[in-house]
Amino acid sequence: MRMENGGKAVRYECTRCGACCRWAGDVCIETDEIHEISRFLNMDEQVFIDTCCRLRANRRGLSIRDAEDGACMMLTKDGCRINPVKPRQCRDFPNKWNFPGWRDLCRAREVGEEREA
Ligand code: SF4
Ligand code: SF4
Numbered sequence: 001m002r003m004e005n006g007g008k009a010v011r012y013e014c015t016r017c018g019a020c021c022r023w024a025g026d027v028c029i030e031t032d033e034i035h036e037i038s039r040f041l042n043m044d045e046q047v048f049i050d051t052c053c054r055l056r057a058n059r060r061g062l063s064i065r066d067a068e069d070g071a072c073m074m075l076t077k078d079g080c081r082i083n084p085v086k087p088r089q090c091r092d093f094p095n096k097w098n099f100p101g102w103r104d105l106c107r108a109r110e111v112g113e114e115r116e117a
Helices: 031-040 045-052 088-092
Strands: 003-005 008-013 053-055 062-064 109-113
Touching: 031 045, 045 053
Parallel strands: none
Antiparallel strands: 003 008, 008 109, 053 062
């Protein structure tokens, strides 16, 4: 949950702007997440895999499918349809992983400095 920012360790809180749900690329989903999400959606696991998942670009696992406009198919006008059980990749951005220039695209707000454990 830490980011270096001008030498400070900063924690960010998502404002649910939805921008990262519209970026191109995989929304990686792991086996335990498939169980949890299909249960949350009250869907049979295989039906969920068949209708909501696709192979990742590197073919080494599954991703949530894209909608026709390129956004994640779980994105609705009210936000993420599976927010309480969204994949780790979604939960961990931007505090646990990010990329150069992410701050120009993400509207997460700074919520304070992380303390060393
Ligand atoms: S699963 Fe939810 S949070 Fe993750 S990209 Fe899709 S809509 Fe966004
Ligand atoms: S993580 Fe950032 S880009 Fe994604 S929804 Fe939250 S504020 Fe928006």
